[in-house]
Amino acid sequence: MTLLSVQNLTVRRGECPVVDAASLVIGPGECVGLIGPNGAGKTSLLRGALGLLTYEGTSSLAALSPKQRAAQAAWLPQTREIAWPMSVERIVALGRLPYLARGARLSPTDQTAVDAALTRMGLQNYRTRLATALSGGEQARVLIARTLAQDTPLLMADEPIAGLDPAAQIATLQVFKTLAQEGRAVLTSLHDLSLAGRYCTRLILLGAGRIIADGAPRDVLTPALLAEVFRLEAEVIDTPQGPIVQPLGVLT
Numbered sequence: 409m410t411l412l413s414v415q416n417l418t419v420r421r422g423e424c425p426v427v428d429a430a431s432l433v434i435g436p437g438e439c440v441g442l443i444g445p446n447g448a449g450k451t452s453l454l455r456g457a458l459g460l461l462t463y464e465g466t467s468s469l470a471a472l473s474p475k476q477r478a479a480q481a482a483w484l485p486q487t488r489e490i491a492w493p494m495s496v497e498r499i500v501a502l503g504r505l506p507y508l509a510r511g512a513r514l515s516p517t518d519q520t521a522v523d524a525a526l527t528r529m530g531l532q533n534y535r536t537r538l539a540t541a542l543s544g545g546e547q548a549r550v551l552i553a554r555t556l557a558q559d560t561p562l563l564m565a566d567e568p569i570a571g572l573d574p575a576a577q578i579a580t581l582q583v584f585k586t587l588a589q590e591g592r593a594v595l596t597s598l599h600d601l602s603l604a605g606r607y608c609t610r611l612i613l614l615g616a617g618r619i620i621a622d623g624a625p626r627d628v629l630t631p632a633l634l635a636e637v638f639r640l641e642a643e644v645i646d647t648p649q650g651p652i653v654q655p656l657g658v659l660t
């Protein structure tokens with residue numbers, strides 16, 4: 409079964425392709441990390457695949473109606489600020505909107521999904537707090553919980569752990585890994601290469617809009633590819649949990 413199929417996806421910003429003929433297929437059980445330097449095209453690839461940017465090529469998600477797409481994939485954009493003075497629980501419940509008739513109240517199924525999302529993100533005690541009165545990292549966790557409440561086969565997230573403390577970063581990636589183990593799939597951009605190596609089942613390395621490598625973390629996180637794509641001198645250390653990348657310097 410395929411949860412996302414993208415073929416020859418090209419996204420242009422002006423004349424220039426910032427995603428250049430990218431193809432990828434994601435199935436249940438995969439936690440896929442999208443890595444690459446700043447400006448490589450990670451956000452553009454994710455947004456293009458969702459049909460949120462004009463694109464050439466095909467994407468199975470972009471081809472769906474907005475309602476069908478919302479039932480297939482939850483989307484966590486890079487921007488994390490919560491503007492609405494609502495309780496944490498109500499913000500998370502927004503993840504259920506695709507399933508609710510206009511004006512309808514949450515069903516027991518909806519409430520179960522909201523409760524499960526709050527629990528997964530360790531937010532049980534934040535339920536009644538005003539979301540706008542939380543710290544940046546806490547708000548980020550609330551918005552991740554909102555995508556979890558959407559309860560979709562596929563979760564797509566753009567730098568979900570940016571701004572989270574180390575424990576919250578690990579806890580969040582563990583949630584993503586568990587979702588994959590439960591038979592869903594995750595596609596997430598990440599800048600922490602060691603966490604990407606430890607928690608993702610597969611990494612896609614993007615450089616200047618093109619997919620340079622796509623495979624098992626240890627096959628993608630090589631000193632040669634890190635040098636070529638990130639201009640990074642780095643040591644890759646194998647551990648039982650997966651590869652750890654120790655950056656040593658910048659190549660000129």
Ligand SMILES: Nc1ncnc2c1ncn2[C@@H]1O[C@H](COP(=O)(O)OP(=O)(O)OP(=O)(O)O)[C@@H](O)[C@H]1O
Nearest residue numbers: 421422426444445446447448449450451452453597
């Ligand atoms: N609104 C825009 N107009 C023109 N060019 C843009 C626009 N947004 C992004 N770009 C360009 O598109 C390219 C890819 O940007 P994108 O945001 O997809 O990269 P990214 O890999 O997500 O980067 P980062 O790691 O910094 O978030 C960059 O060269 C960027 O300058």
